[in-house]
Amino acid sequence: MMMRKPLLLLLAPLLACGSPTDPISGQQLLGQSFGVPGVNASYDYVIVGGGTAGLLLANRLSASPANTVAVIEAGTFYEFSNGNISAIPRYVWTGTGMTLDDANPLVDWMFTTSPEIGFGNQSIHYARGRALGGSSARNHIGYQRGTAGSYDKWAADVGDAGFAWSNFQSFFDKSVTFHKVDASKRRANSTPPDDPAGARATGGEVSVSYTNYVGPFTSWALKAVRALGMKAIPGYIGGVLIGSSWDMRSVDPKTMVRDSAETAFLRPVLKRPNLVVYPNTMATRVLFEGTKAVGVQTDTLGKVTRLTARKEVILSAGVFQSPQLLMVSGIGPKAILSKYGIPVIADLPGVGENLHDHPAALVVHKVKTPSSTQFNTAAKRVAADASFLRDGTGPLSGTGGEIIGWEKVPRRLISKKTAADLDAAVPKDWPDLEILATEGYPGPIPPDDGDYVGIDIALVNTFSRGTVSISSASSLDPPVIHINFLSDPRDQEILIAAVRRAREIFADKTLAPVLIGDEISPGNATQSDEDILSYIHKSAQIFFHASSTCKMGTKGDEQAVVDSKGRVFGVQALRVVDLSAVPFLPPGHPMATVYALAEKQAAAILGGT
């Protein structure tokens, strides 16, 4: 009895961050929600990875007290391990750069890629969340959906009409609640539509809202892309992307604090006695009896534990580690498994293949609208903190990067052959380019105390594919990541065209009143294809949207790893549910798609398929 009060006090910081629900109530101890290393245990479902997909699944599968559910997560609550950085929209860029220097190993896996052609043969840091919430605790909180045509193609490719837009939409809706813009807090000249197309969901756990703040350059840039033909559309969630609109985020509509899979799906249900979380714990391999998955072995700082799965093991360890866990457990390309002495349970050549991602390039100008200078004195930083904490306003409540439009790459900027290949690859409503307005100078040291902004353009219809593999039979060793972006010469050609397109946006007369001087980078000496490509090699970005390394498909598809219900081919009682288990990467940022996929697969599991 004496212990209860201090435990509640211990929990106070956890409760302070937005959740209305007290995870400890009545007679239940906080520790009751967590598993103990070294104590073997049995559950109906064992979920590997408490990330974006994993925590939604854990919530749905534990909704009925009849099911017991364990979640194994290598990280812990990011509120404990990353200060206030994960909570504040403006800090989304912190620790996500090309180098490891600013990343925090308590919330990031610190992965580096193999040398990347697209980055001039340099390795890059590839950000991945290592926390409850996974990459939803680490990302830029952008919430948007792919196009209707992209999901219809998904349905056709995997032979399951459930993924067609008209059917899949309800699974997107189930986990979210849309909030109208707070017109009392957001500037009048940056007012988005009150009712974006597709914003019909209420009652789901993830809050999706407009941020109270967007950088003033965004309003100007939006005018420019509209002048260049990207017509106004009401939001990016209604199955239409080609056009231009304001961007929505997964944030609490009042406080502007990040809403992640942890805040949305775990915290409110932590007290369920049938849900047990193993934080700070590595899943090391899936255990089999014959070809049936029967549990997971874990490692907590060297302490080995066996968690038995009476019904199923579900891998939600993300695009790199779900395939890694399959491989070290005996499922994957036979040649690779044999090389590391791993006995083959199922020879699936597609494990680790088909990696898609979105590369981008940035053009930068100095401007008259405030961006970097909002934080350039101690007094301004104090004011920004105070404003954010008071009522979720001020520059910390915006992310500093907004999607302003999507389009097919103008055909005059690329070859006829590449244009034909782009058109053949995707449905008509699938854009080639995603255009963003960003704030701030893109390097560590700005040349002066001015305001810098960028037009950043990403390729969302790509030809290059990468891989993930293993370097040993242990999942404690990092996976071998090769994004391979821009390896296909057509992607190089299109990204060069994208840089020219970004310059056209800056050159539009609507922006003339705010620009100061000549282009900062690449700078107008950089004009030839060759020079633009070498600029890209030095400064390209990758959007951290890696997908499809355990591709979903039909039984006849040699590269398919899972069927449309996420079941791994060739074995029983094992699924993969995360962004690795999609047939391809739809256009746009994938978090919403991950939530929808997990929602749909949870329904399949509960429905007995």
Ligand SMILES: Cc1cc2nc3c(=O)[nH]c(=O)nc-3n(C[C@H](O)[C@H](O)[C@H](O)COP(=O)(O)OP(=O)(O)OC[C@H]3O[C@@H](n4cnc5c(N)ncnc54)[C@H](O)[C@@H]3O)c2cc1C
């Ligand atoms: C910097 C950044 C910015 C992004 N911005 C956006 C954005 O604005 N909008 C958007 O839609 N998408 C964005 N994305 C992409 C999006 O966040 C991810 O694609 C998505 O969250 C992936 O979800 P997932 O469930 O597949 O994997 P994750 O959410 O990464 O979950 C995997 C989980 O498994 C755990 N895990 C892995 N291996 C093991 C193991 N062996 N044992 C135990 N646990 C393990 C990890 O720690 C992690 O918690 C961004 C990503 C990053 C990194």
Ligand SMILES: *[C@@H]1O[C@H](CO)[C@@H](O)[C@H](O)[C@H]1NC(C)=O
């Ligand atoms: C990267 O490596 C490849 C293969 O070795 C080489 O052809 C290419 O020129 C290199 N690129 C750069 C920018 O150095």
Ligand SMILES: *[C@@H]1O[C@H](CO)[C@@H](O)[C@H](O)[C@H]1NC(C)=O
């Ligand atoms: C728990 O499981 C581990 C790994 O399978 C095993 O080595 C250990 O003996 C088990 N402990 C008990 C008490 O059964």
Ligand SMILES: *[C@@H]1O[C@H](CO)[C@@H](O)[C@H](O)[C@H]1NC(C)=O
């Ligand atoms: C975030 O934390 C830092 C200390 O790490 C502090 O200086 C800053 O004021 C905090 N900001 C807010 C808005 O809480």
Ligand SMILES: *[C@@H]1O[C@H](CO)[C@@H](O)[C@H](O)[C@H]1NC(C)=O
């Ligand atoms: C850049 O281009 C502009 C417009 O064509 C020109 O006026 C300016 O002198 C150029 N600057 C440099 C550094 O080449």
